Amino acid sequence: MTLEAVETWIAENLPALIEKYDVPGAAVAVLADGKVIDAAAGVLSKTTGVEATADSVFQIGSITKVWTATLVMQLVEEGKLDLELPIRTYLPAFKIADESAAVKITTRQLLRHTAGFEGDIFTDTGVGDDCVEKYLDVLHEVPQLFPPDELFSYNNAGYTVLGRLVEVLREKPFDACLRDHLITPLGLTHVATSPYEAILHRAAVGHLQPEPDAPFEAAPIWALVRSNIPAGSMLAMRPRDLVAFAKMHMDGGVAADGTRVLEAATVAAMQEPQVKLPELGLMGTHWGLGWELFETPAGSGSFIIGHDGGTIGQSAFLRVLPEKGVAIVLLTNGGDVISIYREFFSHVLEALAGVGLPALPTPPADPQPFDATRFVGRYSAEVFDIDISQADDGRIWMDLTPSGIAEEMGEKPERKELVHYADDSLIPLEADRGMHMPHAFLGDDGEGHALYLHVGRAVRRAGS
Template identity: 60%
Template sequence: MTKLNEISDWLRENLPRLVAEHDVPGASAAVTAGDEVVEVAAGVLNKNTGVEATTDSVFQIGSITKVWTATLVLQLADDGLLDIDATVRTYLPEFRIADEDAAARITVRQLLNHTAGFEGDLFTDTGRGDDCVEKYVATLHDTPQLFPPGEMFSYNNAGYCVLGRIVEVLRGKQYDQCLRDHLFAPLGLTHAATCADEAILFRAAVGHVTQDEDAGPQVAPLWSLVRSNAPAGSMLAMTAGDLLKFARMHMSGGAGVLAEETVRAMQRVETRVPELAIMGDSWGLGWEMFSSPQGTIVGHDGGTIGQNAFLRMVPEQGVAVALLTNGGRPHDLYQAVFRHVLRELAGVELPGMPEPAARPEKIDAERFTGVYTSSVAERVITQDADGRIWMELVPRGIMAELSPESAMKTELVPWRADTLVAAEPVQGIHLPLAFVGDDGHGHALYLHTGRADRRVAR
């Protein structure tokens, strides 16, 4: 029996149990090693209908879409139609944000590696027409610049929508059609959908959200985010098996879809991420990288409305794992599945998740206290008379619309230098918060959770 067969047996035996244990309505997993692929599914696609999750079911892949968008951009570079070190305005002269100097200097590379520096969590609905991405980019004219282009990493959904528009302009067709023509077709995908209208032609998962712990995950009120954010991950859905076809291409020198050197460049470290432990410690051109004592793990995660997706590759060994879920505690399920599969199949350990000390030390938190804002949240960090540190989270924008109940007050404790961590877990995660920069008076400039939120008040 091969190692992959053993993994297949383990998944068939354990995935149903793990799905139930972590309150995940349904999940689909696929694993590849060399030329072989195994797929396993468990649970249901929709708690209201009870439709069974199967390996031919499509789930949203969320922000894993960004690697698909990056691949479309790098294909343009391979074809001699684009230079990633050219400015965005070389290809989109109309590109505007609030900071004119930054708008003129931001490069395609900086969009790809999330160092462009402007506010990124903007989910403006510009309709469902084929011009929605074009219209979305036009709405960015008053978007604030958080830091100079290239200075540091800050995850940027809006930047990937701009990349999607560049693809549209240089290919002369709408983003979804670019996906079909330049990725779906050459990869031989049979169960992939660019929107809800296509997804309903398959067995399609719906997201589930938890608003009442006693009631558990319930069907989400919406299937997807807005179409204008499709290049960033609001729409794309597929089976775990089709997602692995994409991963295998990236582990096989491009397989005619990308040049071999381009594949290597996408997986090369471009920028470091503040020490957060819930995401990769570095980023390439689209790909996220996770350092392990046994080697580098390459991947990306995705989250939409009640759906979460996870993809990891160990390219040197030709091993990749995909997990698609539709609610509950998906990160706990991810940890259980990926730790076992990557350890047994590739001898690689996932990086550990943050855990607060049993007896956290008391510190002077003046460097951290203050008000930090973004388009989706306001975070107020305070320290009380007993020395305890607190974060009050107030959702804004789309987060206030979708999850008004997400407002909360959380105790924070020291974790590592310049990083605090939530004392209590939320959905199995002790959220870490890194504090970056110095205002010259001993206070951090940014609160970093993967996104850099600017400090606006003490």
């Protein structure tokens, strides 16, 4: 299918898709054959009724991490940073509860989410230019979950540390680093690094459900705390500008006007698999330096690269096929975002690249009895507690209790029945937001119980 045919399909189907999946508003952009098309549908806020347009800015959430990784790799190219040296070499103020780990953790480990300390720390350190610097003090009592490089565990805090590293080596606030070293060289015009910039554009507002099955309502807060901007708390842009960033990575580090932003070898290194993940459903199969990697078809060694992002009621999806010259962006402000992502990307990827999205995991049609004794117990993280139990009738249950930022982002307590999936993993019997996410149980606490429950984060057994 040609790009023009895809453009026609989007114009005809995007309004129906947002209605089907209760998405208030969405904006998309697609790159193929060196051309970009974009479109939007719905509203930016149910409260105001302002129409979404292709130039509207939506928060990109954790896709920001690829931007942060790009800033870090620019410093490597300039000889100001060595990925293999401990982060303490450049950030003497970096301190966590486990001093023996703190002195070993490297920039590379932070980039690929293998540093091993608790990562969901969203403490507000103010709105001043020193907020990222102050954030380092918040980490002093953060526990080490596992030795550096032992596992993958998604780490927001680690990327905020990387943001501080960029600030120190550039001698200016992170927002200014984004502006001077990426936004301006790429010629981007609809990008906001703060609410004060976002208000200059048509800006999307996130939507949350006050109760399960209730209608989505405009969120009372526009963004997460400023200190976490290197991890994805508030960077916003239109889809076309996010595609321009992706195109630079597809074109060997060169911007549209010929400006070199990264060396081609650096671009390639960022896309190389660094660590393999447990099977987790929506997340990738591997991680690179910043990039999330999706192997397709399984075991082929060929990857879709990308990243997802989620903030307060806003969700973002970026997928890039460098070999095909294709990049796709979907930005949304609420609703059943996983389902609209799956339907939209499945059609466009197949049409332009002949590639399908990897199939999502599903529970067995006929679940067999399974002894979950090794998995039973409480697993605790900064933003939630998860209790795994097995009833007398053999049924396995997961009870999740959110706290902190997870509650602010609209998460509610939930109870799910799990069944055996494969090896040391369980899977929900019922779909949640369009997917069944496997729960992998790893390690041993010395008493025959799993030490970690892995759901993208390695959540440690309480008391171990």
